[in-house]
Amino acid sequence: MNRLVVTALNLGVGAVLVFGLSACNRDANADGGVDATTQQAPAQDAPAYARVVSVTPVHQAASAPRQECHDEVVTQRAPVKDTHQIAGTAIGAVVGGLLGNQVGGGKGRTLATVAGAAGGGYAGHEIQKNHQENNTVSSTQKHCTTVNDNTGDRVVAYDVSYEYKGVTRTVRMDHDPGDKLQVQEGVVAVSDAH
Secondary structure (H helix, E strand, C coil): CHHHHHHHHHHHHHHHHHHHHHHHHHHHHHCCCCCCCCCCCCCCCCCEEEEEEEEEEEEEEEEEEEEEEEEEEEEEECCCCCCCCHHHHHHHHHHHHHHHHCCCCCHHHHHHHHHHHHHHHHHHHHHHHHHHHHCEEEEEEEEEEEEEEEEEEEEEEEEEEEEECCEEEEEEECCCCCCEEEEECCEEEECCCC
């Protein structure tokens, strides 16, 4: 019977110890303690997020180019066909010679004819030259220029400042990300995190 009592006492003491330790563990877990057997490392594939500090829109002036055309009258000097005024000189010499031939008689008439031809040739040259310099041609030409009408500003990007583990960084994005950004090793991993 002694043996039976000793075995029962051993079982009783063992049960008390098991229940006591289990109660201690429950109290420790309730107080914020962590059971070493249930502690797990954070999941490796869980996304990390950074807090967005500021979002600044990047503006660009928007303009709409258009063609603006108008007609303009252009006056130019007419092209000269007889640059040495040969026709005017020849016609003037003939007319001057005929007029000089009408004056005087004998050797005076010959001298008057030669002088009339020389004077008429010079006068014809100058008349044709003056006429060519004042001879103009007018034409209508179309002139076009490109005009940019300012249609206002448009947002082309966003400069986003974010904080992750005490470090502040800035990234340019094509949209406003909201209040958090998904990051990987401290830099933006997914640009469309919300």
